[in-house]
Amino acid sequence: MFAHSLWLLSSISLATCATIVWDGRVPSDVAVAGFDSKTGIFDPDNVKGQSLSFSKIVRLDAGAASLFDQQVSAQSVEVTIDDNSIFAPGGSQPQTAVRRAELMPNPATAPSDNATSTGVKTLHFSIKPSADRPLNTSHEYLMTFMERADFAGNPISLKTGTLIGSDGATKNDLQILGNSKDGSKALFSTPFTEDVFTNFALLMDFNKNTVQVFSSTGTDALTKQTNALPNDLSGNGALHFGLNKNPTNPGADSLRQGDQESGILEGVVYGGIFVEDSADGKVTLS
Template identity: 30%
Template sequence: MKSILSVVALISCVALTSAIPLLYDGRAPLNLTEADLDGSVGPYLTVVKGATENASHYSSLLGFSVPPTPLWDTASLVPNEQAISITIDNTSVFVPGSGGPQYGFRRTEFIAQANGNHTALNEVLDVGRTVFHFSIMRNDLLPLNYDHEYQIVFIEPSDGSHIFGIQLGSPFTDPTGTLPVPNAHSLKVLDHALNVIYTAPFTPLTWHNFAVQVDWANRTLCALYSPNAGPLGQVTEVVPNLSAPAGAAGVGDYHFGVLKLPLANPNDSPAEQADVVHYGIQEGTLEGLIYSGVFVEEASGGISIGDGLISSTICNSA
């Protein structure tokens, strides 16, 4: 199906990038600084991190050292954004406003915001049909432990569920099964009910480009994917996402980063083993991923698929 849908996408493209309303641009500008990250200045709210360190302890702006995904500026000699390294270590214990420290998780995440306000931005991003773009690269200097589950991109409404998510590693189970699972080294696109709707091998030295269209009124999803500079191609049908909350209850923050779930600890009580937020086994190692190409567009005029191209027919349910 992927090849057929990709051909359809290419046939329907026109080079009119201005036709797509850009709702949020999270592609880190070259003048963004790590002091901006520490202060949550600019396109990211950076408070989801370990409580003892600044955001720049866990995240780095890579400047010209690691070129960003080429998907959005293939004709330019100078990148128009910089890639971002996001890491976790044993201090990556987030302390939310209530519920106590999340000792079961290790997490560092950026949340989309505009003008210092993520809640107001959600009300713009989470209506109609919107497309969430992001590109992910392995950081083999700081490898992940694929025995664990990682949630690395998601939209999170107030009930803690994910409208859609990108998962790596071995999904958490209690008791822990055989690790790692066979597809642990694949990027998995999940719907709200945690069904896998697409997988792509997480190959090294590759930008893995994704776009996920969310139809908020009809509660559907549609995924696109490409490696490196290849144009995005549709890799799923328009699929129902009916378990997602409807209306205001489904509005949530757009996260990207590294959220590492624990392994169930056989020495914990059954209740503790089930409480993945506060209990479980974590090794405390330094691990990370690299991101670029993060933005959100309104889909009524089509979907940007790279290098100035737009498709007006992909991910249409009609």
């Protein structure tokens, strides 16, 4: 396992811009064992199956670096799920109908005082399909989201696959969705393309309750895709990056009712994760 100084100092060296309030880019000298560290970038305890450690869940991706990783010699990371990816919040009531594994900022090293969910912040991340562990798009996948501190909903999220209640016409797209308590209104959609990163910047104004979407593919600079759209961002949420595979045919309790096939091994690749302060109206585009 990497020592406190190596993991943490490597992380700090990536923050070349003073406006970055949390940096989730993975330094090139970090191995998978670092994801189990109590002093790492990501929470070593959440979110994952009870019998699993993150060093068994994540894979470091050897492919081309994402747009915002290549600038700081960071590496992308693949988050995987299998039959054991059953989360039990607080150690009880396992979510037996869901398969999930998500990276979250480590509360031991992340900024305090809700720094990523107050003021005006821009969440950056890049995402691409796993080349070797494809998703089953007959399911809905929740992949990037902010969860309210009271766990009562997700103010903003990214999904793919056959969204629950849909006909699956957009199952191969990435969809940015608004507050789940307000019906998860579609804010932006773009194809989820094999072998290429899709890059996002979500400009979130927590004072005005608006979201603006910027995106690109590959190493192209981000471009504006929407204006500032009204969206309730209240709740001082926590960020999640990974796979939350929902069941097909969910019942009234969709966490514990519905269909999941067995023998799975699926993944998604992330890169370029960071949050910057955009109170001055600026968004890093390249």
